[in-house]
Amino acid sequence: xxxxxxxxxxxxxxxxxxxxxxxxxxxxxxxxxxxxxxxxxxxxxxxxxxxxxxxxxxxxxxxxxxxxxxxxxxxxxxxxxxxxxxxxxxxxxxxxxxxxxxxxxxxxxxxxx
Amino acid sequence: xxxxxxxxxxxxxxxxxxxxxxxxxxxxxxxxxxxxxxxxxxxxxxxxxxxxxxxxxxxxxxxxxxxxxxxxxxxxxxxxxxxxxxxxxxxxxxxxxxxxxxxxxxxxxxxxx
Numbered sequence: 273x274x275x276x277x278x279x280x281x282x283x284x285x286x287x288x289x290x291x292x293x294x295x296x297x298x299x300x301x302x303x304x305x306x307x308x309x310x311x312x313x314x315x316x317x318x319x320x321x322x323x324x325x326x327x328x329x330x331x332x333x334x335x336x337x338x339x340x341x342x343x344x345x346x347x348x349x350x351x352x353x354x355x356x357x358x359x360x361x362x363x364x365x366x367x368x369x370x371x372x373x374x375x376x377x378x379x380x381x382x383x384x385x
Numbered sequence: 386x387x388x389x390x391x392x393x394x395x396x397x398x399x400x401x402x403x404x405x406x407x408x409x410x411x412x413x414x415x416x417x418x419x420x421x422x423x424x425x426x427x428x429x430x431x432x433x434x435x436x437x438x439x440x441x442x443x444x445x446x447x448x449x450x451x452x453x454x455x456x457x458x459x460x461x462x463x464x465x466x467x468x469x470x471x472x473x474x475x476x477x478x479x480x481x482x483x484x485x486x487x488x489x490x491x492x493x494x495x496x497x498x
Contacts, residue, residue, distance in 0.1 A: 274427070281425065306486050313394070315475050315489030316428075361428065370435060372418070372443075373487060375428040 275299045276364050278376035286384050291349040293379050295362030298343065302364040306373070307336060307347050310359045319360070320347070352383045388412045391476050391490035398466055398497055406461045406493045408476035417459040418487065419443070419451060420475040428475065434459055466497045 277296045285291045295305075303324040308316035322329040322336045322345065329336050335348045349356055362376040389410040398404055410417065415436045420428040420443075430443030434453040448470070449463050459478075463470055473494050477487035 276427070308486075308489075313473075313492070313494060315391075315477075315492045316487075317489070318486045321486060370416075372430060372433065375420075377425060377427045 273298075274376070275302075276362055276374050276376040278362055278379050280379055281377070282380040282382070284382045284384060285352050287354055288351045291347075291352045291356065291381055291383070293347040293349075293360050293362075293381065295345050295347075295376055296343055297345075297364050299364070299366065299374070300343070301366040302374075303367045304365040304371075305336070305338060305345050306363045306365070307334075308361040308363060308375075310361060310378070316361055349381075352381075354383045354385050357381055357383050389476060389478055389488050389490040391474075391493050393493060394491060395494045396496070398495070400465075400467055400497055402466050404463050404466055404495070406474055406476075406495070408459045408461070408490055409457050410459075410478045410488070410490075411457060412478060412480075412488070413456065414478035414488075415456065415481050416479050417453070418477045418479075419449075419459070419461050420477065421445060421447065422473045422475060422492075432461065466495075468497045471495060471497050 306321040307319040310316040320334045338345045359378040361378045363373040365371045392407045417434045419432040422428045429445035431447040432451040434440045475492045476490040479487045
């Protein structure tokens with residue numbers, strides 16, 4: 273039973289355009305959400321996060337939006353660059369000192385030059 | 386520069402062999418985790434530790450075992466490798482306290498032939 277769902281396995285966008293990566297969750301106890309970026313044969317690296325008390329968090333070209341009522345979050349990358357091509361994992365935590373992250377299956381983003 | 390190190394990066398080994406995947410971190414983190422990930426799939430938690438002499442099994446059943454004798458070291462052992470163990474194994478750690486993201490190592494790509 274997947275608690276974090278990334279239903280689109282892949283996305284292809286033109287360089288300079290916006291990339292929108294979506295993520296849905298089912299566990300209403302989740303209150304902290306993170307996006308990780310992963311290159312092949314490497315470990316995931318932290319990209320951006322958002323707490324459930326916010327609906328938006330921005331860091332440079334990356335913005336994460338959270339819609340708690342819909343249990344949906346999205347990562348926007350503007351403008352997209354070829355170096356952004358990677359697998360992006362959405363992850364969620366139910367908070368607390370001993371919380372663990374639950375990951376989605378990831379979305380493969382390809383940015384075309 | 387990575388503060389969490391995994392060795393080996395790649396390992397091809399025959400069925401029935403005993404193997405140990407190494408993971409060390411220099412950040413003094415109490416919490417450490419092992420995830421298993423196959424292409425196109427989510428990261429599955431197989432083991433975690435909240436400190437020295439503390440180990441727990443994760444959400445995904447695994448035939449591997451772990452130990453935590455020192456804070457910085459969290460090795461994973463397979464007593465008898467099988468082809469079904471072929472996967473990428475990712476080690477992570479994080480600071481104590483809520484809402485801190487994980488820092489991942491570069492992973493070990495294991496192939497059992």
